[in-house]
Amino acid sequence: MKLSLTRRLQLSIALLLALALLINLQLQIRSTRSFLEAQLSSHAQDTATSLALSLSPALAANDEVTAERMIAAVFDRGYYQRILWLDVFGKEKRFWESRPNPVAVPDWFAKILPIKAPESEALLNAGWAQKGSLLVVSNIGYAQVALWQSFVQWLLGSLFAFIALMTLVVLTVRNSLAPLHRMADAANQFIRQKLPMQLPEKIVAELEPLALALTRMSQQVVAQFNAQSEQIADLFQRLHKDEVTQLPNRLALLSALTQREQKSTPYKLIAMRVQNLKEINASGGFLQTNQLLQRFSDELLTMRHMEWYRLSGSEWVALCDTATQAHIAQHAPLRFCVAELSLDGSETISRCLAQIDEALNEAANAPTGKVSRQTHETLSGELWRSHLQRVIEHESFLFAEAHVTDISGELRGVELLPRTRAEDGLLHSAGAIFAQATKWHLTTEVEHAALRSILSCPLPHKHIYLNVSVNSLTQADYFADLVTLAKSYSLAVEMSERELLTHVLPFKVLSELRQNNIGFGLDGVTMSADLLKLLPMLRPDYLKLSLSLTDAGPSSALLNAVVKLGQSLEIEMIATLPSESDSSAWTNASVKGLLLPPIEPA
Amino acid sequence: MWILIAANSVELAPELLARIEKNHGKEARERLIDWQNLLASDAQEDFMHLEKVNQFFNRVQFIDDIEHWKKTDYWATPIEFLATNGGDCEDFSIAKYLTLIALGVPEQKLRITYVKALNLNQAHMVLTYFATPDAEPLVLDNLMNEIRPAGQRTDLAPVYSFNGSDLWLAKERSQGQLVGKSDRLSLWKDVMQRLAKDFKKAPFLKENEQ
Numbered sequence: 001m002k003l004s005l006t007r008r009l010q011l012s013i014a015l016l017l018a019l020a021l022l023i024n025l026q027l028q029i030r031s032t033r034s035f036l037e038a039q040l041s042s043h044a045q046d047t048a049t050s051l052a053l054s055l056s057p058a059l060a061a062n063d064e065v066t067a068e069r070m071i072a073a074v075f076d077r078g079y080y081q082r083i084l085w086l087d088v089f090g091k092e093k094r095f096w097e098s099r100p101n102p103v104a105v106p107d108w109f110a111k112i113l114p115i116k117a118p119e120s121e122a123l124l125n126a127g128w129a130q131k132g133s134l135l136v137v138s139n140i141g142y143a144q145v146a147l148w149q150s151f152v153q154w155l156l157g158s159l160f161a162f163i164a165l166m167t168l169v170v171l172t173v174r175n176s177l178a179p180l181h182r183m184a185d186a187a188n189q190f191i192r193q194k195l196p197m198q199l200p201e202k203i204v205a206e207l208e209p210l211a212l213a214l215t216r217m218s219q220q221v222v223a224q225f226n227a228q229s230e231q232i233a234d235l236f237q238r239l240h241k242d243e244v245t246q247l248p249n250r251l252a253l254l255s256a257l258t259q260r261e262q263k264s265t266p267y268k269l270i271a272m273r274v275q276n277l278k279e280i281n282a283s284g285g286f287l288q289t290n291q292l293l294q295r296f297s298d299e300l301l302t303m304r305h306m307e308w309y310r311l312s313g314s315e316w317v318a319l320c321d322t323a324t325q326a327h328i329a330q331h332a333p334l335r336f337c338v339a340e341l342s343l344d345g346s347e348t349i350s351r352c353l354a355q356i357d358e359a360l361n362e363a364a365n366a367p368t369g370k371v372s373r374q375t376h377e378t379l380s381g382e383l384w385r386s387h388l389q390r391v392i393e394h395e396s397f398l399f400a401e402a403h404v405t406d407i408s409g410e411l412r413g414v415e416l417l418p419r420t421r422a423e424d425g426l427l428h429s430a431g432a433i434f435a436q437a438t439k440w441h442l443t444t445e446v447e448h449a450a451l452r453s454i455l456s457c458p459l460p461h462k463h464i465y466l467n468v469s470v471n472s473l474t475q476a477d478y479f480a481d482l483v484t485l486a487k488s489y490s491l492a493v494e495m496s497e498r499e500l501l502t503h504v505l506p507f508k509v510l511s512e513l514r515q516n517n518i519g520f521g522l523d524g525v526t527m528s529a530d531l532l533k534l535l536p537m538l539r540p541d542y543l544k545l546s547l548s549l550t551d552a553g554p555s556s557a558l559l560n561a562v563v564k565l566g567q568s569l570e571i572e573m574i575a576t577l578p579s580e581s582d583s584s585a586w587t588n589a590s591v592k593g594l595l596l597p598p599i600e601p602a
Numbered sequence: 603m604w605i606l607i608a609a610n611s612v613e614l615a616p617e618l619l620a621r622i623e624k625n626h627g628k629e630a631r632e633r634l635i636d637w638q639n640l641l642a643s644d645a646q647e648d649f650m651h652l653e654k655v656n657q658f659f660n661r662v663q664f665i666d667d668i669e670h671w672k673k674t675d676y677w678a679t680p681i682e683f684l685a686t687n688g689g690d691c692e693d694f695s696i697a698k699y700l701t702l703i704a705l706g707v708p709e710q711k712l713r714i715t716y717v718k719a720l721n722l723n724q725a726h727m728v729l730t731y732f733a734t735p736d737a738e739p740l741v742l743d744n745l746m747n748e749i750r751p752a753g754q755r756t757d758l759a760p761v762y763s764f765n766g767s768d769l770w771l772a773k774e775r776s777q778g779q780l781v782g783k784s785d786r787l788s789l790w791k792d793v794m795q796r797l798a799k800d801f802k803k804a805p806f807l808k809e810n811e812q
Contacts, residue, residue: 052762056762088736123765127738128730128739128760129738130732130736502749
């Protein structure tokens with residue numbers, strides 16, 4: 001098991017403290033024992049000398065009975081283990097002994113720390129004559145009890161001291177290492193690129209070089225990122241313009257449509273197809289044709305409230321509000337048909353492009369050369385509201401699965417796209433559901449109901465991608481349910497580029513996602529300038545690139561620049577493939593990223 | 603406890619003699635040389651040693667501790683006793699006792715006895731010698747040069763007898779000379795080590811542990 005520096009220091013100090021206290025305990029007990037033994041010796045000698053002096057008159061009178069009684073009286077006080085009365089020749093005359101057995105002292109303690117009872121001798125005289133000697137040994141019982149009590153007190157004291165000191169040690173070590181921990185946190189964040197790297201304000205002298213190194217590394221990464229961002233912005237500019245007319249091209253239209261899709265509000269598309277371009281080219285030549293087209297495009301640009309894009313060689317598309325009325329004047333010799341499409345904001349980009357094509361084909365065959373189409377609302381406003389409230393209450397969601405695979409085709413995860421079933425059995429798409437939810441301010445409730453639906457039925461997949469809004473992420477109960485889901489699956493939440501740029505995502509939320517091992521990504525990424533500014537700070541786990549970046553194919557310089565940027569920031573790139581694209585071209589490409597096949601409804 | 607190993611090879615340390623001469627004069631040095639020669643005596647019967655030692659030390663002047671050392675109850679070593687040429691009854695007794703031990707007289711035959719000098723009505727101390735444990739002891743005293751049996755010393759009333767080395771050790775301890783040692787053997791080693799510093803050669807300082 002790896003121990004942190006803090007834990008190692010605390011354990012080392014704890015061991016040293018324990019050792020010091022044990023040694024101290026041992027020294028104290030031995031010292032106490034020595035003292036007690038000296039006391040016993042002194043006590044025995046005093047008694048021997050005093051008793052021998054007292055016995056002199058009795059011995060001088062040859063009264064051994066009185067002498068014996070005097071010794072017995074002293075012995076019976078209980079303070080002596082042994083008293084021996086020896087004659088002049090050293091032979092034992094009388095012997096008194098008691099066995100010390102203090103029950104208050106454990107046997108193991110008495111064995112480890114035995115107390116020696118020194119023997120003290122005093123001469124017995126009767127006048128000038130020697131009458132023998134007295135040997136006195138004090139009773140060690142009292143000393144053993146005193147030693148044991150002393151040991152217990154010292155042991156308890158040492159334990160309390162150890163606990164108190166360890167508490168101090170833990171706090172002191174923690175406080176002392178706090179600067180290091182702060183630096184480690186900042187370094188960790190930098191390595192993992194999970195949160196913006198913020199160096200702590202209080203840095204001790206020893207860590208200043210480290211802080212300096214981290215700052216420089218961080219600055220280098222930012223500088224590298226900025227260089228790449230500039231490159232992308234430059235490429236964006238160059239590759240999103242039509243060479244002939246200088247109008248925004250197909251890629252720019254795809255980007256604009258992505259943002260419209262994320263906005264989920266109704267808008268209008270005015271599509272135009274020049275029907276006689278071939279003849280004009282044949283008669284006037286390409287140069288003349290180009291000049292004509294330039295003049296035509298300049299005229300289109302004068303039309304207010306309309307954003308014009310050159311979709312292809314003969315097709316133009318304008319984006320505008322639903323209220324805008326388009327009056328496109330004839331521009332001889334060009335002959336064109338016009339299709340007007342009113343959309344509710346729930347259509348996917350692919351669907352939009354398909355509808356443009358269909359409408360222009362219809363307009364080309366119409367007698368007036370004009371056609372107008374309107375997306376039919378599947379439900380009226382009030383019915384949508386009722387429908388949404390019903391699905392919220394009953395948590396009755398279905399889910400389509402969009403598979404995310406890597407270049408080898410191995411499944412990496414599944415994006416769950418909510419669907420609801422109308423009363424007539426039709427399935428409402430996620431675009432339609434959330435477009436209406438936004439309209440009726442029910443987005444958070446719908447997202448939470450969808451999440452609870454997922455929680456209530458187990459899924460066969462290991463890795464799940466889930467779309468969320470900023471508002472939902474900041475709701476405590478929604479977040480709690482996310483954490484619950486993350487315990488059962490490898491979970492990543494994602495939001496649209498537009499959602500991120502429109503609402504402020506608190507960094508605290510990002511931090512909590514990381515702490516709960518929940519991934520974070522962005523969907524429908526167009527690499528706008530505003531997003532490029534936020535990327536170094538956000539460091540999402542992945543970006544799902546919109547069609548505007550992948551439509552040009554895997555060899556597109558812009559796409560490669562974007563992928564390179566992702567590699568430098570260690571952000572995975574997931575490419576949304578155009579529906580008519582050749583998957584094998586992407587498989588063989590050198591673009592390192594994950595592939596996302598076209599979404600199919602459940 | 604003590605055995606005589608080489609009676610002719612006792613020599614006091616030259617530094618000691620030089621110091622004694624410097625502090626107390628030539629006569630003091632000569633007294634110590636005399637003592638050195640006494641210690642180097644050939645092996646003889648105990649009684650002859652008793653006589654020589656008693657005569658030797660009884661030449662020293664009797665001076666009270668308070669007058670001599672400006673202290674009460676100071677027990678001088680034999681060297682201090684001879685160097686300063688003065689001491690009281692304890693100093694006489696101890697000096698005789700230690701010298702006799704050095705000369706090979708068995709320790710268990712010698713006792714330091716507390717007595718009352720009846721004629722002087724004073725506390726007194728003498729050295730007694732027991733030829734056998736139950737024999738009447740002989741008294742070595744600084745009040746008279748003649749060694750007499752205890753029964754003939756009607757001028758002295760015995761109070762109590764001590765083993766000489768025990769008494770000496772007790773005194774060393776009370777004077778703070780012996781600190782931290784608890785057993786008798788260790789204490790005695792300490793004392794002998796300090797005495798040994800004053801001798802260049804002193805075979806009698808080798809212990810014979812029983």
